[in-house]
Structure formats: C-alpha cells, structure tokens
Amino acid sequence: MDGAYLLGSLWREAVDGWSDARTALGRRRAGAADLARTAAMLRSAQGRLVVRSALRRRGTDRRDLPRYAPERARTPGALTGAEPEPGGGTVRFARAVLRVRVTAGGAVFCGWDGAEPEPSYALAAGCPPVDARAVLEPDGEGWRVVSERMTVRISARGAVAFHTPGGLLLRAEGPPRWRLPAGVVESRGGRWEQRARVPADARVYGLGGHGGGPALGTGTYRLWNSAAQAGGGPSAAMPVQLVVSDAGCHLVFHDSTWDGEVALWQGREGAGSGPDQPGGSRVSMEGGPVRYWVLAGTPTRVLSGWTALTGRPAVPPLWALGLHHALPPGAGGNEAVRAAAALREQGLPVAAVHLDTPGAGLEPAAAAEELAVQGVRLVSVVDPGVPAAPGTKPYEDGRAAGAFVRDARGREVRGVTRAGEAVFPDVTDPAARAWWGARYAEEPLRAFAGFAHTMDEPQSLAAFGDPTLPRSARHALEGSGGDHREAHNVYGLQLARAAYEGLRAQRPEQRPFLLARSGWAGVQRYAGTTAGDTAAGWAGLRESLALVLGLGLSGVPLSGPVVGGAGTDDPELLARWFQLAAYLPLLRTGAAGPGPDGQVLEPMRAALAERARLLPYLETVAHISRRTGAPWVRPLWWKSPGDRDLRACGDAFLLGDALLVAPVLAPGVTRRRVRLPRGRWYDTVTGQAYPGRSTVLTAAPAERIPVLAKAGAVLPVAGPDGAVELEVWAPRAGRSGGGEVIAGDPEGWSSPRRERYVTRWVEGRVAVEREGGGAPRYTVRVRGADA
Numbered sequence: 126m127d128g129a130y131l132l133g134s135l136w137r138e139a140v141d142g143w144s145d146a147r148t149a150l151g152r153r154r155a156g157a158a159d160l161a162r163t164a165a166m167l168r169s170a171q172g173r174l175v176v177r178s179a180l181r182r183r184g185t186d187r188r189d190l191p192r193y194a195p196e197r198a199r200t201p202g203a204l205t206g207a208e209p210e211p212g213g214g215t216v217r218f219a220r221a222v223l224r225v226r227v228t229a230g231g232a233v234f235c236g237w238d239g240a241e242p243e244p245s246y247a248l249a250a251g252c253p254p255v256d257a258r259a260v261l262e263p264d265g266e267g268w269r270v271v272s273e274r275m276t277v278r279i280s281a282r283g284a285v286a287f288h289t290p291g292g293l294l295l296r297a298e299g300p301p302r303w304r305l306p307a308g309v310v311e312s313r314g315g316r317w318e319q320r321a322r323v324p325a326d327a328r329v330y331g332l333g334g335h336g337g338g339p340a341l342g343t344g345t346y347r348l349w350n351s352a353a354q355a356g357g358g359p360s361a362a363m364p365v366q367l368v369v370s371d372a373g374c375h376l377v378f379h380d381s382t383w384d385g386e387v388a389l390w391q392g393r394e395g396a397g398s399g400p401d402q403p404g405g406s407r408v409s410m411e412g413g414p415v416r417y418w419v420l421a422g423t424p425t426r427v428l429s430g431w432t433a434l435t436g437r438p439a440v441p442p443l444w445a446l447g448l449h450h451a452l453p454p455g456a457g458g459n460e461a462v463r464a465a466a467a468l469r470e471q472g473l474p475v476a477a478v479h480l481d482t483p484g485a486g487l488e489p490a491a492a493a494e495e496l497a498v499q500g501v502r503l504v505s506v507v508d509p510g511v512p513a514a515p516g517t518k519p520y521e522d523g524r525a526a527g528a529f530v531r532d533a534r535g536r537e538v539r540g541v542t543r544a545g546e547a548v549f550p551d552v553t554d555p556a557a558r559a560w561w562g563a564r565y566a567e568e569p570l571r572a573f574a575g576f577a578h579t580m581d582e583p584q585s586l587a588a589f590g591d592p593t594l595p596r597s598a599r600h601a602l603e604g605s606g607g608d609h610r611e612a613h614n615v616y617g618l619q620l621a622r623a624a625y626e627g628l629r630a631q632r633p634e635q636r637p638f639l640l641a642r643s644g645w646a647g648v649q650r651y652a653g654t655t656a657g658d659t660a661a662g663w664a665g666l667r668e669s670l671a672l673v674l675g676l677g678l679s680g681v682p683l684s685g686p687v688v689g690g691a692g693t694d695d696p697e698l699l700a701r702w703f704q705l706a707a708y709l710p711l712l713r714t715g716a717a718g719p720g721p722d723g724q725v726l727e728p729m730r731a732a733l734a735e736r737a738r739l740l741p742y743l744e745t746v747a748h749i750s751r752r753t754g755a756p757w758v759r760p761l762w763w764k765s766p767g768d769r770d771l772r773a774c775g776d777a778f779l780l781g782d783a784l785l786v787a788p789v790l791a792p793g794v795t796r797r798r799v800r801l802p803r804g805r806w807y808d809t810v811t812g813q814a815y816p817g818r819s820t821v822l823t824a825a826p827a828e829r830i831p832v833l834a835k836a837g838a839v840l841p842v843a844g845p846d847g848a849v850e851l852e853v854w855a856p857r858a859g860r861s862g863g864g865e866v867i868a869g870d871p872e873g874w875s876s877p878r879r880e881r882y883v884t885r886w887v888e889g890r891v892a893v894e895r896e897g898g899g900a901p902r903y904t905v906r907v908r909g910a911d912a
Contacts, residue, residue: 686713
C-alpha cells in the first residue's frame with residue numbers, strides 16, 4: 126500500500142502543474158532519483174522513519190493546502206486618478222492601486238493594492254519618515270515623483286520607471302500581473318509576477334549570494350531557503366538585487382517572504398548602429414503583497430541605505446575573528462580538547478572549536494574550562510528540531526509553552542533529524558521565541574561562548590520531495606496567521622533573533638556570537654551566515670569567493686566557507702583554499718582538519734600568522750561595517766562602479782578600503798594577473814609599486830597569495846610584541862591618504878574608540894598625524910616611500 130502510494134505520489138509530483146516540457150523532464154528525473162533513494166532508505170530503521178515522515182508530510186499537504194481552482198489573470202488596468210501627498214502619493218487604476226513613498230534617506234517604497242511597508246520581517250525599526258519635499262505631480266499621461274536621488278515615473282498602465290536625477294534609466298518595472306482563483310477579489314495569497322528592464326550593460330549581484338557569481342548570469346534563481354548545495358546558492362536566499370551599470374547603481378528588494386523565484390537575463394549592447402537589447406528580470410511569488418523598495422546611488426550609499434532599513438551588521442566578539450575548527454557530529458568534549466591541542470602543535474592555534482551533537486566523554490562545561498586555558502572558545506552547533514520524546518524536559522517545556530509548529534487540525538508537526546523524530550518551535554510567535562531564547566541559559570548550552578545554527582531552513586531529513594516542514598503547517602506570523610509557504614524563508618532569521626534576544630538578556634555584558642545557516646533580509650543584525658557548501662576541487666574556491674561577495678552585497682558581511690569544501694587530499698588545493706579564507710570574514714576548517722603534510726602546513730601557518738597580524742585591521746573593518754553597512758569583502762569596482770574592466774573581474778576582491786587580495790584559483794599558478802582600481806598599489810611583501818587602472822602580473826608563490834595595499838593607506842596591525850602599530854603606505858606624490866583605527870571592548874558593548882589618521886608628503890618624507898592635529902598614539906612604520 127505504502128509503495129503504491131509512494132509511486133503514485135512521486136509521479137504526480139513530477140508532472141503536476143508544469144507545462145514547460147524541459148522543466149517537467151527535470152522533475153521526472155528528480156522523481157526517479159527520489160524513488161531510488163527511498164528504496165535504499167527502506168533497508169534501515171532510520172530510513173523507514175524518514176520515509177514514513179515524508180509520506181505523512183505529503184499527506185498533510187494534500188489534506189490541508191487549498192485545492193487548485195481555475196485562475197484568472199488581473200493587471201492594474203488603465204489610470205483613473207491620483208492623490209498627491211507628502212513624500213509621494215497614491216495612483217489609482219481601474220483594477221489596482223499603487224502607493225509611492227520616498228523616505229528621508231532617499232529609499233523609494235512602492236506598494237500595490239494597499240500594501241504598506243509594515244508589517245515586515247526585513248525592516249529593523251519600522252518605516253523611516255517620508256521626505257516631505259517629494260510630491261506626486263502630473264507627467265504627461267502619467268505621474269511622477271521627483272526626489273533628490275531618483276525620479277519615479279508611473280505610466281498610464283502601471284509601469285514604474287526609476288531614473289537618475291540626470292534622466293538616465295536605472296530600472297523600469299512593468300505592471301504586476303496577479304493570478305487569482307476565480308471569484309477572489311483581494312490579492313493576498315494569490316500568485317503574482319513582475320517583469321523589469323535594466324540597461325544592456327547592467328550586471329546583477331546579490332540574491333543572498335550564489336556559487337556561480339559574483340555577477341549572476343542568465344538563469345532562474347529560486348527564493349526558497351534550502352540546505353546549500355555545491356554549485357548553487359547559500360541557504361539564505363533573499364530577493365535582493367544589486368544592479369550596476371554605466372547609468373548608476375541601484376538595489377531593489379521585493380518584500381514578500383513566500384516561495385518564489387527570480388529569472389534574470391543579461392542584455393546585449395548593439396554593435397555599430399545596432400540597437401541595444403536591455404537586460405531584465407522576472408520576479409514571481411506564490412503569494413504575499415506586491416511591494417518593493419528601490420535605493421540608488423554609489424555602492425557605498427546604497428548599502429548604507431539598505432542596512433539603515435534592515436539593520437546594521439552585528440560586530441562579532443574579537444575572538445571570533447580567529448581560526449575556527451568544526452568537529453564531526455558525535456565528537457565529544459575530549460575530542461574538542463585534543464583537536465585544539467593538536468592544531469596548536471601544528472602551528473595553527475585555533476580561537477574556537479565547534480561541537481555538533483556531542484557524544485560521550487568530557488561534558489561541555491568541563492571541556493570549555495580546559496579549552497579556556499588554551500585561550501580557545503567552545504561553539505555549539507544547534508539544530509531547531511526538539512526530539513519528540515515524552516517525559517524529556519525540552520519537549521515537555523515546549524508543549525507547555527505551546528511553542529511547537531502545528532498543522533491545520535492543531536496537531537504537532539513532526540519531522541526527522543539526526544536524533545530521530547522531532548518537533549520544531551514556531552519562531553514566528555513571540556512567545557515561542559522567548560521560550561527558545563531562554564534555552565540558551567540552560568545546561569549544556571550555558572557552557573558555550575557562541576552558537577552556530579544548522580538545519581534552520583528549517584530542514585527535516587527527507588526521502589523525497591522538499592526536506593522541510595509541510596507547506597500547510599500553521600505559523601503565528603506575529604499574530605496574522607499563515608502557513609509554511611509564507612513562514613519558511615524567515616524561519617532562520619527568526620531563530621537567530623530568538624537566540625540573539627535570549628543571549629542579550631542572559632549575558633548582557635557580552636556581544637553574542639551567532640552563525641545562521643539560513644536567513645533572510647535583515648539576518649545581519651543578529652548573526653553572520655555560513656556561506657554554504659561548495660564544490661570539491663578547485664571550483665570550490667571560486668564558489669567560496671562568489672558566495673561571500675554576494676552575501677556582502679545583500680547586506681550580510683559576516684560569512685565564510687569551510688576550508689576544503691567537501692574535502693580534498695590535494696595539498697596544493699588545501700593550501701590555496703586556506704590562503705583565500707584567511708582574508709575572508711570567517712576562517713573555518715572542517716571536520717577532517719589539516720593534515721600533517723608540511724607542504725600544506727607551511728603556507729597555512731604563514732596565512733594564519735598574517736591574519737593574526739591584521740587582526741586590528743579586521744576589527745576596524747567590522748566596526749566600519751557596523752557604522753556604514755559596507756561589506757568587509759568588496760568587489761574591485763566598489764569605488765568605481767562605472768569601470769567596466771573592474772566589473773568583469775570576479776577573481777579578486779577588496780578587504781576594506783586598503784587591501785586588494787588576489788587568490789590563486791587554479792592549480793600550478795605561481796603568477797597572478799590582476800586588474801587594479803585607480804590609485805597606486807603596493808605589493809605588501811616586496812613593496813613593489815603598481816599604477817592603478819592597469820593589469821599587472823604579480824608573484825604568487827606556493828607560500829602566499831598576492832595582497833596589495835593602497836597608496837596612502839593607514840593599516841592598524843599587530844606588532845611583534847602584540848601591540849597595535851600603524852603600517853602606513855606612502856601616498857602618491859602630491860596626494861594625501863588616511864585611514865581609521867577603531868578598537869573597542871573585545872567582547873562587550875562599550876563604545877569603541879575611533880581615531881582617524883592622515884598621511885601626506887612633507888619635505889620629502891611621509892608625515893602621519895591624527896585628524897585634527899596631534900601625533901599618533903601608536904608606533905608608525907612607513908612602507909613604500911622608496912618605491
């Protein structure tokens with residue numbers, strides 16, 4: 126009976142609702158793979174539990190999800206009138222209403238059919254006040270809103286175009302198209318799509334980051350958080366597009382948490398007198414309001430405005446910027462202590478060890494005490510699944526608090542984790558979040574210094590289909606009510622929020638350290654993210670860099686891959702991977718750990734020593750990101766988005782404003798070709814100077830990767846005795862430079878001390894002074910003055 130039901134379900138899943146022949150073929154192939162995997166699972170007890178859970182999930186959805194009904198399409202129709210008001214106004218069409226609102230920070234909000242900026246999981250502090258200077262006014266057959274940074278034009282059929290103050294087109298959004306069940310008037314819950322046009326030379330970044338990036342090519346990208354897979358995006362999928370073109374830079378965010386996708390196609394510029402073919406996108410959602418934000422300006426201004434809306438990034442405690450090592454599931458406290466000692470003996474002192482579902486042996490509290498002697502913190506890997514074991518404290522406490530997700534009939538929704546059958550807290554309910562956050566004060570979690578969430582999409586082990594909760598599962602959604610189709614994408618965000626708020630209450634003197642595997646727009650205000658699994662082999666290096674860049678341009682600067690991805694026995698690859706990761710925000714090695722091969726260890730030791738030397742600079746960059754929203758890791762075009770040569774470079778990056786890192790991404794490479802931004806750049810090892818806006822060939826021997834410093838930069842670094850020093854790179858003749866030193870409480874909340882330094886040539890030497898006058902507080906070492 127179960128087998129026949131399974132076969133029938135897989136077949137219906139493969140063909141139901143898909144008219145596109147190519148997609149249907151792919152679904153059938155996936156169904157065949159699911160069937161083969163299910164047959165293998167039936168041979169074990171846990172496998173049979175997983176299969177039963179998957180069948181139960183599918184049956185629940187068939188019972189509780191709305192049944193398909195004939196649909197009708199709806200578009201806004203013809204313009205019928207408008208109502209100007211401070212900050213914008215309302216434009217009425219025959220079958221829809223659009224509200225345009227310009228905020229004081231320059232961000233533009235567009236909401237259809239009564240959609241308002243709030244409630245929103247993305248906004249950190251509600252909608253900003255309007256810019257009263259911006260007012261809706263007639264524009265030919267349509268209307269327009271003129272603001273300081275953008276002109277918004279609304280056509281007579283509902284298209285919305287965004288122009289620079291000089292009149293250049295940044296983006297043209299077509300009128301939305303709803304598909305609603307016949308007889309339904311309101312659009313809430315109905316499917317919709319919206320197409321947009323961008324200039325032919327435009328390139329799109331973001332969407333939470335993808336391994337094929339950093340610039341996203343023509344293709345379809347699903348907006349449904351899932352366990353990251355090699356070659357794809359991270360588990361934090363976000364409807365955030367950062368678009369860069371000759372006309373300017375803009376960011377668009379479609380604020381709907383429902384399952385959806387973004388289809389992108391690149392434009393093509395006409396040759397000779399031929400016309401340009403614009404690029405574009407199609408955003409499709411299974412439900413939710415049609416509302417979106419658009420911000421324009423320089424990349425610095427756009428990310429500052431974006432994180433002003435969604436929350437400035439959290440600053441991790443200083444210890445979290447060191448080397449992390451993740452142990453395999455089941456490893457206990459004894460293994461954590463031994464791993465830290467072994468890595469130290471190899472010349473790779475770790476700052477933190479991650480413990481996942483600890484097994485027998487030394488208890489976490491005792492392990493944390495032993496590790497503290499070595500200066501090492503213990504980080505717990507936390508799964509939101511609570512074992513559904515009657516009589517156990519977590520389960521009984523959660524039931525008493527009404528904290529678990531339930532189905533439409535009020536029954537607990539169950540999935541399967543590595544520990545067996547489990548239930549999941551409804552973190553879209555404030556009461557459930559409070560219950561979950563309080564758990565971090567209990568044993569054994571109280572012993573840990575930080576927490577890394579896993580399976581927080583949320584994920585349940587699955588034999589077939591989508592490995593998550595039933596799409597019909599009910600959620601509180603802050604009191605508005607809804608199902609998992611709407612709550613799934615924000616589950617990881619809200620789990621991080623629950624943990625952050627709980628830790629703030631329990632440890633008010635400490636800055637929390639949290640990592641989320643999943644997330645949504647705004648997750649940066651609570652946690653960093655793991656950058657997702659990457660492909661094995663050399664392709665994994667490119668994916669690692671693309672993921673971190675994409676996440677940073679989506680507003681999430683704190684991220685990093687696991688060195689080695691799926692694992693490797695290639696010493697050169699492992700060394701190059703570690704060298705790249707040493708300049709990313711998070712440096713983590715995987716469960717296998719570095720081997721004893723000296724060919725690997727020597728370059729790894731050198732890279733880790735350089736990261737330790739740059740620790741004051743990394744701390745400064747973290748505080749600047751908190752203040753401005755700028756990512757730590759930036760594309761080469763960050764200061765020159767109009768430079769097409771830099772926009773074409775995805776194999777190097779800027780770390781803050783001062784350093785350019787050119788990782789080695791292929792075997793046997795000992796020299797790297799690098800395209801430099803404007804200015805002057807110095808090789809930080811040899812001191813050789815290179816002119817900006819040129820392509821240079823730099824040395825990349827096995828023991829290091831090329832790192833260049835910008836002329837005039839002031840870098841806080843750790844000196845031989847560990848004290849902070851200023852490493853100053855000589856500015857160009859006749860020019861000045863500068864930099865910041867920001868240092869604060871390594872783990873607490875006291876306001877950081879910020880000092881700005883200026884460099885310039887005075888009587889044939891490089892002078893360094895504090896902004897506003899005064900000698901530097903630190904030892905100064907000038908480099909590049911003779912280059």
